[in-house]
Amino acid sequence: MSIKVSFRNIQKTVTLGLLLGALGLVFVPTTASAKPFNLGPGKCKECHKAEFEVWEKTKHATSYKKVHKSKAAKKIVKAVGGKRMKKTALCMSCHYTQTVKKAGAKPKLAAGVSCESCHGSASEWITIHNNYGKGKTVKTEDDAHKAERIKSATAAGMIxxxxxxxxxxxxxxxxxxxxxxxxxxxxxxxxxxxxxxxxxxxxxxxxxxxxxxxxxxxxxxxxxxxxxxxxxxxxxxxxxxxxxxxxxxxxxxxxxxxxxxxxxxxxxxxxxxxxxxxxxxxxxxxxxxxxxxxxxxxxxxxxxxxxxxxxxxxxxxxxx
Ligand code: HEC
Ligand code: HEC
Ligand code: HEC
Ligand code: HEC
Structure with missing residues (x-):
């Protein structure tokens, strides 16, 4: 199963796009092969307010404004050859959430460890995971549809x-x-x-x-x-x-x-x-x-x- 999505994968997509562009080839990302990217916790908050309010008080969220400023962090960044924690890919892979506006766009630091760090980058599953089927609600969705919804969101990277x-x-x-x-x-x-x-x-x-x-x-x-x-x-x-x-x-x-x-x-x-x-x-x-x-x-x-x-x-x- 391909669930783990990281900054490195996004980097790869970007680089491939640039490379193909430079070679004069057309790079058209398709939904099926698109590398998932993060939408950020603000997107999830639109429908999951209660979960967001719990999350924003956790260390995962609050450390975003703090951890990089500590002496300890500066020493560790230096040890791996980086300059700033928020710009060092290795640190970012565990401490931060990078979001992308649309496939191929430049990643931007948006939060500490957040919803998609745990549930998977959502770009490819966001519209699938809550879709009960035409005219259906959570109460009327049939079991087969639900099973299929869970399966396809999982295949698209949802945990x-x-x-x-x-x-x-x-x-x-x-x-x-x-x-x-x-x-x-x-x-x-x-x-x-x-x-x-x-x-x-x-x-x-x-x-x-x-x-x-x-x-x-x-x-x-x-x-x-x-x-x-x-x-x-x-x-x-x-x-x-x-x-x-x-x-x-x-x-x-x-x-x-x-x-x-x-x-x-x-x-x-x-x-x-x-x-x-x-x-x-x-x-x-x-x-x-x-x-x-x-x-x-x-x-x-x-x-x-x-x-x-x-x-x-x-x-x-x-x-x-
Ligand atoms: C447009 C509204 C909407 C948005 C935006 C949204 N969700 Fe959901 N989400 C839902 C609904 C509705 C369900 C319930 C689906 C169900 O019955 O399983 C759900 C279910 C979930 C579940 C599974 C809950 C369970 O009981 O198993 C997770 C996890 C989840 N969402 C995470 C997220 C994350 C993370 C984001 C942001 C990237 C997000 N959602 C964005 C509406 C939304
Ligand atoms: C493999 C994931 C991973 C990587 C990579 C990583 N960290 Fe961490 N870091 C963690 C975890 C998990 C903790 C919390 C450990 C605990 O207390 O259980 C942590 C804790 C810390 C702390 C202590 C925070 C505190 O609140 O006391 C600092 C400072 C820190 N990391 C800096 C860095 C820097 C700088 C980098 C990049 C060179 C980095 N980390 C890379 C996972 C990682
Ligand atoms: C993307 C990396 C990442 C993932 C995934 C992750 N964490 Fe963390 N977690 C961290 C880092 C980094 C810290 C330390 C933050 C700091 O101290 O600045 C942390 C801190 C914590 C803390 C606070 C610990 C303390 O001593 O206060 C708890 C609790 C925690 N994580 C639980 C979990 C659980 C449970 C999961 C899985 C369901 C999880 N984390 C998944 C990176 C991660
Ligand atoms: C540290 C990892 C972690 C982070 C960060 C995280 N979740 Fe979760 N989430 C979990 C785990 C683990 C569960 C299963 C909880 C359980 O059953 O005890 C879960 C359960 C859920 C559920 C189903 C339970 C419910 O409340 O309906 C939803 C929806 C959900 N998460 C959405 C979110 C959203 C939205 C965010 C960000 C605002 C988020 N999660 C952040 C790990 C995480």
């Missing part, structure tokens, strides 16, 4: 809240250092300059505090608290995504701090996953081969299971 494994993979791309732009050299430079890496990032603790926005029907005015059963499942799925992230990325750098963090992530995730073995024997195949494909299959296998008797004792009591 649905129900796709828990993919949501967790996406958090890890930043919090677990899985971004493709990371290399042995820039990881080492960042670690030496004391960029934090937090091996204890865990999706329940980090998504059910300040980040929580759960205005699901029928109680659409209430930011709902997640049940213990749902939390237990999310906790386990989060650890599955963490295991894949850490296993795939640990060899990227030998820096002691980085290695120790990735080792700790692997150890914690493995212990949690082993603890659900009797309730979810499917975990065996996943632990034997922890890949994204197997992680998604494992998440699907436990979609209707109650794992709380195995993991409720491990659930966080405090949320970030």
């Amino acid at each position: 649905w809240p129900s796709a828990l494994y993919d949501i967790a993979v996406n958090c890890n791309s930043c919090h677990g250092f899985s971004k493709q732009a990371l290399t042995g050299a820039n990881i080492s430079a960042m670690m030496d300059a004391k960029h934090p890496i937090n091996p204890d990032f865990e999706i329940v603790a980090y998504s059910q505090g300040t980040v929580r926005h759960r205005f699901y029907p029928p109680k659409v005015t209430e930011n709902q608290v997640m049940s213990t059963v749902d939390m237990s499942r999310l906790y386990v799925i989060g650890q599955a995504a963490t295991l894949v992230s850490a296993t795939e990325n640990i060899s990227k750098s030998d820096h002691a701090v980085y290695k120790a963090a990735q080792e700790k992530r692997i150890a914690t995730a493995t212990a949690v996953l082993k603890s659900v073995q009797s309730l979810a024997p499917e975990v065996g195949a996943f632990l034997a081969t922890p890949t994204t494909v197997n992680g998604r299959a494992f998440a699907a296998a436990i979609a209707a299971k109650d794992l709380s008797s195995a993991v409720s004792g491990r659930l966080p009591s405090k949320f970030k």
